[in-house]
Structures are given as C-alpha cells and as structure tokens.
Amino acid sequence: xxxxxxxxxxxxxxxxxxxxxxxxxxxxxxxxxxxxxxxxxxxxxxxxxxxxxxxxxxxxxxxxxxxxxxxxxxxxxxxxxxxxxxxxxxxxxxxxxxxxxxxxxxxxxxxxxxxxxxxxxxxxxxxxxxxxxxxxx
Numbered sequence: 001x002x003x004x005x006x007x008x009x010x011x012x013x014x015x016x017x018x019x020x021x022x023x024x025x026x027x028x029x030x031x032x033x034x035x036x037x038x039x040x041x042x043x044x045x046x047x048x049x050x051x052x053x054x055x056x057x058x059x060x061x062x063x064x065x066x067x068x069x070x071x072x073x074x075x076x077x078x079x080x081x082x083x084x085x086x087x088x089x090x091x092x093x094x095x096x097x098x099x100x101x102x103x104x105x106x107x108x109x110x111x112x113x114x115x116x117x118x119x120x121x122x123x124x125x126x127x128x129x130x131x132x133x134x135x136x137x
Contacts, residue, residue: 028056
C-alpha cells in the first residue's frame with residue numbers, strides 16, 4: 001500500500017451521525033466499529049464509535065471516532081481545516097452545498113482574486129472546510 005495522509009476526526013458522541021452525513025456527501029463505503037464490539041465496559045460507551053473509515057470512489061479517506069471513555073473531548077477545528085481542491089466538473093460545487101448546509105459559511109463560495117471558485121465553512125458537526133475549484137486561466 002502506498003503512503004497516504006488523511007484526516008482523522010474526533011467527535012463527542014456523534015461520530016456515527018457525522019460519518020453517515022459525510023457518506024451522503026462524498027459517497028463510498030463506510031465501516032464502523034464501536035467500543036462495545038471490542039469489550040469496552042459501560043452503557044455510555046458501548047454504542048459509541050471506536051473507529052470509522054469512509055473510503056470514496058474519488059480516493060478520499062476520512063476516519064473518525066468518538067472520544068474514548070475517560071478521555072477529555074477536544075473541539076475539532078482549533079488547528080486543522082479539511083481542504084478539497086479540484087477542477088470544474090468534479091462535483092465540488094455540490095460538495096460545497098452539502099457541507100455548508102446547516103453549518104456556518106465563513107467565506108462565501110465565489111470567484112476569488114486568484115480566479116478560482118473558493119469558499120470556507122464550518123459544517124454542522126463543527127468541522128472546518130475549504131473548497132477550491134480551479135478555473136481555466
């Protein structure tokens with residue numbers, strides 16, 4: 001397997017909901033394992049996501065989990081933003097619409113001074129995104 005870099009997101013109990021949302025946005029295969037499947041005690045953690053992986057036909061890989069029992073939750077997005085870049089016709093305009101729906105647009109998705117369509121948002125799960133669609137020069 002070739003090396004790859006992909007985001008690993010942590011949630012405070014809603015990782016399953018978030019990953020199912022991302023599957024609706026990007027498509028692909030979603031695998032989810034819970035803490036309960038691996039013997040984590042306690043009713044509060046049994047159904048929480050220990051590890052989830054979304055692998056899309058576009059080659060995106062997005063991983064996530066809920067905060068493990070006994071560990072503090074750290075709000076996502078304090079230091080990392082997920083960035084998507086591509087060419088017209090790759091569907092990133094539609095991806096932008098889905099990611100920003102129910103979230104907060106921090107920079108409108110529009111033509112920027114460098115000529116590309118670009119926008120920034122924080123999705124409904126608190127994850128920041130940048131989407132850039134390169135335009136012919």
